[in-house]
Amino acid sequence: MYKYDTYDQAAVDARVAEFRDQVERRLSGALSEDQFKPLRLMNGLYLQLHAYMLRVAIPYGTLDSRQMRMLAHVARTYDRGYGHFTTRQNIQYNWIKLEDAPDILAELATVEMHAIQTSGNCIRNISSDQYAGAAADEVTDPRPWAELLRQWSSFHPEFSYLPRKFKIAVIAAGEDRAAMRLHDIGIEIVERDGQHGARVFVGGGMGRTPMIAPEIRDFVPLADLLSYLEACLRVYNRYGRRDNMYKARIKILVHEIGAADYARQVEEEFAHVKALGIDLPAAEFERIAAFFAPPAFETGLSETIDRSDPDFALWLDQNVKPHKAPGYAIVNISLKPVGGIPGDASAEQIDVMADLAERYSFGEARVTHAQNIVLPHVRKADLYAVWQALAEAGLAEANLDLISDIIACPGLDYCSLANARSIPLAQKIATRFADPARQRELGELKLKISGCINACGHHHAGHIGILGVDKKGTENYQLSFGGSGAEDVSLGKITGPGFDEDGVVDAIERATDLYLARREAGERFVDTYRRLGMEPFKEAIYG
Amino acid sequence: MADDLLRLRDDEAHDEPAVTLDSFLGQSNATAVRLEAGEDARALLPHLERLALVEVSFPSFRDGRGYSAARILREAGYTGELRAEGDVLVDQIAHMRRCGFDSFAPAAPIDEAAMARMLAIQPHVYQCAADDRAPIWKLRHG
Numbered sequence: 001m002y003k004y005d006t007y008d009q010a011a012v013d014a015r016v017a018e019f020r021d022q023v024e025r026r027l028s029g030a031l032s033e034d035q036f037k038p039l040r041l042m043n044g045l046y047l048q049l050h051a052y053m054l055r056v057a058i059p060y061g062t063l064d065s066r067q068m069r070m071l072a073h074v075a076r077t078y079d080r081g082y083g084h085f086t087t088r089q090n091i092q093y094n095w096i097k098l099e100d101a102p103d104i105l106a107e108l109a110t111v112e113m114h115a116i117q118t119s120g121n122c123i124r125n126i127s128s129d130q131y132a133g134a135a136a137d138e139v140t141d142p143r144p145w146a147e148l149l150r151q152w153s154s155f156h157p158e159f160s161y162l163p164r165k166f167k168i169a170v171i172a173a174g175e176d177r178a179a180m181r182l183h184d185i186g187i188e189i190v191e192r193d194g195q196h197g198a199r200v201f202v203g204g205g206m207g208r209t210p211m212i213a214p215e216i217r218d219f220v221p222l223a224d225l226l227s228y229l230e231a232c233l234r235v236y237n238r239y240g241r242r243d244n245m246y247k248a249r250i251k252i253l254v255h256e257i258g259a260a261d262y263a264r265q266v267e268e269e270f271a272h273v274k275a276l277g278i279d280l281p282a283a284e285f286e287r288i289a290a291f292f293a294p295p296a297f298e299t300g301l302s303e304t305i306d307r308s309d310p311d312f313a314l315w316l317d318q319n320v321k322p323h324k325a326p327g328y329a330i331v332n333i334s335l336k337p338v339g340g341i342p343g344d345a346s347a348e349q350i351d352v353m354a355d356l357a358e359r360y361s362f363g364e365a366r367v368t369h370a371q372n373i374v375l376p377h378v379r380k381a382d383l384y385a386v387w388q389a390l391a392e393a394g395l396a397e398a399n400l401d402l403i404s405d406i407i408a409c410p411g412l413d414y415c416s417l418a419n420a421r422s423i424p425l426a427q428k429i430a431t432r433f434a435d436p437a438r439q440r441e442l443g444e445l446k447l448k449i450s451g452c453i454n455a456c457g458h459h460h461a462g463h464i465g466i467l468g469v470d471k472k473g474t475e476n477y478q479l480s481f482g483g484s485g486a487e488d489v490s491l492g493k494i495t496g497p498g499f500d501e502d503g504v505v506d507a508i509e510r511a512t513d514l515y516l517a518r519r520e521a522g523e524r525f526v527d528t529y530r531r532l533g534m535e536p537f538k539e540a541i542y543g
Numbered sequence: 544m545a546d547d548l549l550r551l552r553d554d555e556a557h558d559e560p561a562v563t564l565d566s567f568l569g570q571s572n573a574t575a576v577r578l579e580a581g582e583d584a585r586a587l588l589p590h591l592e593r594l595a596l597v598e599v600s601f602p603s604f605r606d607g608r609g610y611s612a613a614r615i616l617r618e619a620g621y622t623g624e625l626r627a628e629g630d631v632l633v634d635q636i637a638h639m640r641r642c643g644f645d646s647f648a649p650a651a652p653i654d655e656a657a658m659a660r661m662l663a664i665q666p667h668v669y670q671c672a673a674d675d676r677a678p679i680w681k682l683r684h685g
Contacts, residue, residue, distance in 0.1 A: 005683070007667055007679045007682065007683065008679075010666050010667065011665065011666075011667065011669070011679075014664050014665045014666060015665075017664060018661065018664045018665070021657070021660060021661070021664075022634060025633075025657065030654065030657070031634075035604070035632055035634075038604075038605065039634055121605070121607075151669045151670075151679070151680075152669060152670050154669050155638075155665065155668070155669065156669075156670060157610065157637075157638040157639075157641035157642050157668075157670075157672045158607075158610045158611055158614055158638075158642055158672065159607070159610075160607065160610075160638055161604070161605055161606065161607025161610065161635070161638075162607060163607075226670075234611050237607055237608060237610070237611045238608055238611050238612075242606060242608075272618070276618060276671065277671070278670065278671035280680050281680070281684055283684050284680040284683065284684060287683065287684075
C-alpha cells in the first residue's frame with residue numbers, strides 16, 4: 001500500500017488547516033453559503049435533508065486496518081455509529097455537524113486519510129479494481145497509476161472549477177470490475193511491445209443522460225499520461241457546457257461534437273502540452289509502484305479447503321474468488337444482509353473487518369463499487385476462521401452478485417436530491433427473494449436502485465435497474481433490464497409504465513420466473529434478456 | 544475599481560483601458576485587452592509582443608474557463624500583466640496565481656489577511672502549472 005512521505009502528509013495537514021480557516025470564515029459570516037458551498041464540497045461535506053454528510057476518500061478503494069479503525073472511530077464519535085460505503089469506493093457519514101468537520105479531517109489526516117475532492121466540480125477520487133494485486137487476470141497492478149493520478153489531480157489549479165464533476169477509473173484486467181467505461185475518463189492499462197500504456201475512453205457516465213465512453217486513444221505511453229490527461233481536461237474545461245448543469249458533463253461535449261472531433265482537439269492540445277515538461281520521470285512512477293509490490297506470500301501452502309460445514313461451503317462458493325498466488329483466495333464481505341441497508345456497516349463491524357484484515361490479509365482491505373468489502377489476500381487455510389468471525393459479526397451473507405446484493409443510493413431517506421426512497425425498496429426486494437436457494441438458482445443478477453435521475457445507484461448499469469421518480473406526489477418506480485457496468489457494458493432499457501413499491505417487486509418476480517422458464521444452459525438473467533429481447537418480459541410483467 | 548486592484552507585480556500599473564477582443568484584433572495599437580470567459584485566449588497568441596495587460600473575466604467564481612486561458616497565455620510566453628477580474632474571491636486566488644495571474648480586480652473587496660493566509664497555506668504543490676513552483680515529484684527526485 002502507498003505510504004505518505006513528508007510531502008504528502010504536509011499537503012493533507014495544510015488542507016485541514018485551510019478548511020478550518022474556511023469554516024471559521026463561514027461561521028463568522030465572512031463567507032456566504034454560496035461562496036462556501038464549493039469549498040466544503042471539495043472537502044466532501046454535503047448539506048443533506050437532515051444534517052451534513054461527510055464523504056471520506058478511500059483512494060482506489062484500498063485501505064489498511066489502521067485506517068479502517070479510524071473510520072469506525074469517526075462513526076462512533078461523530079456519527080450515530082454507522083458508516084455507509086459508496087459506489088465510488090468511499091465511505092460517507094450521514095449525521096455530521098459542520099463545526100466538527102475540521103476535527104474529523106484532522107483525525108483522518110493522522111492515518112493518511114482525507115476527504116479531498118470527494119465532491120465538487122473537480123477531479124474526484126480515482127476508482128479502480130477491488131481485486132488489484134490479487135486477480136489472476138491483471139496485466140499489472142493498476143493502483144500505482146491511480147495513485148499517480150491522485151497526486152496529480154489533488155488541488156489541480158486549472159481543473160478545480162470544471163463545468164461539472166469529473167470521475168476517473170483505472171483498471172488493468174480484461175474483466176472490468178470498476179464500471180470503467182461509465183466514467184468521465186476510463187483508463188485500461190494494456191501491454192504493447194512489452195510496454196504498459198493507457199487505453200483511454202472519454203465521455204462515459206450515468207446520470208440523466210447515460211453514455212458509454214468511446215475510445216479516444218488506443219495507447220498512451222506512461223511517460224505521456226499526465227500530458228494527455230491535461231489535454232483531455234483542458235478541452236473539456238474550455239468547451240464543456242456551462243449554461244445548463246444537466247448538460248455540463250464531458251459526455252455531453254463528446255457526444256455533441258463527436259468522439260472523433262473531440263479526439264482531434266485533444267491531440268492538438270496534447271502536442272502543445274507535451275512540450276511543457278509536466279510529465280513525471282520514470283523514477284517517480286517506480287517510487288510509487290514499489291509501495292504496491294506484492295506482499296510476502298507464503299509458498300508451499302495447501303490448496304485444500306475443508307468443506308464439511310455446509311453453510312461455510314455455500315459462502316465459499318459464492319463470496320470467495322481465485323487469487324493469483326497459490327494457496328490464497330480473495331474474500332468478499334457482503335454488506336447486504338437481507339433487510340439491511342446496502343453498504344452500511346456499524347462501527348463494531350468495521351472494527352471486526354479491520355481485525356480480520358490485519359490478522360489474515362496482510363493488513364489490507366478494499367471497498368468495491370458494489371458497496372461491499374474485500375479482504376484481498378487470505379490463505380485458503382484461514383478461510384474457515386475468517387468465515388466464522390464474519391458470521392459472528394453478521395457479515396457472512398453468501399450473496400455476492402446475487403439478486404439481494406443490491407446497489408442502492410441513500411435515496412429520499414437522506415438525500416436532498418432524491419424523488420423516491422431506495423433503501424426500503426432494496427429491503428423489500430431482498431426480503432421477497434430471501435431464500436438463499438432461490439437466489440442461487442437465479443444466479444448472477446445485478447440489481448441496482450437509484451432514488452432519482454442522477455443515477456447514484458447505477459440503475460442504468462443494472463441487469464435489473466430501478467429508477468425512483470416522483471409522479472404527482474407519489475413515489476413511482478421505473479424498471480429497466482439489460483444494463484451492465486462490466487466488460488459487457490450496456491445501458492438498460494425501460495420496460496414500460498412504472499410501478500408502486502409493491503408493484504415493482506411483483507414485476508421483478510414475474511421477470512425472474514420467465515427467466516427461469518426460458519433460460520438456456522449457462523445463461524445469466526441478462527443473457528436470456530439479451531437473447532429474447534424485451535417483448536416476452538413485457539408480456540410477463542404487464543400481462 | 545483601481546482602489547481594489549491587487550497587484551503582485553513590481554512594474555507600474557498599466558493605465559490604458561482594456562478593449563474587447565474584437566476591438567483588439569481589429570486595431571493595431573491597443574496594448575490591453577479583456578477576454579470574456581468564453582473567448583479563445585489563443586486568438587491573442589500572434590500579438591503577445593505588444594500586449595502589456597490581459598484582463599480575464601470571471602463572471603462567477605464557479606466559471607473556471609479563465610484558469611485555462613491564463614495558462615495558455617503563460618505557456619505561450621506572455622510575460623505582461625495577467626489580471627483576473629470579476630467574481631474573484633479569497634479562496635480561488637491561490638489557484639489563479641498558479642495558473643499565471645498576477646493581478647486581481649475583485650468585484651467585492653478582498654480580505655487581504657485571509658488572502659495572505661490562503662496563499663501561504665500549501666507548502667508544496669503536486670503538479671506543474673504556470674508558476675515556477677517545483678512540483679513535489681521534482682523535489683523528491685532532486
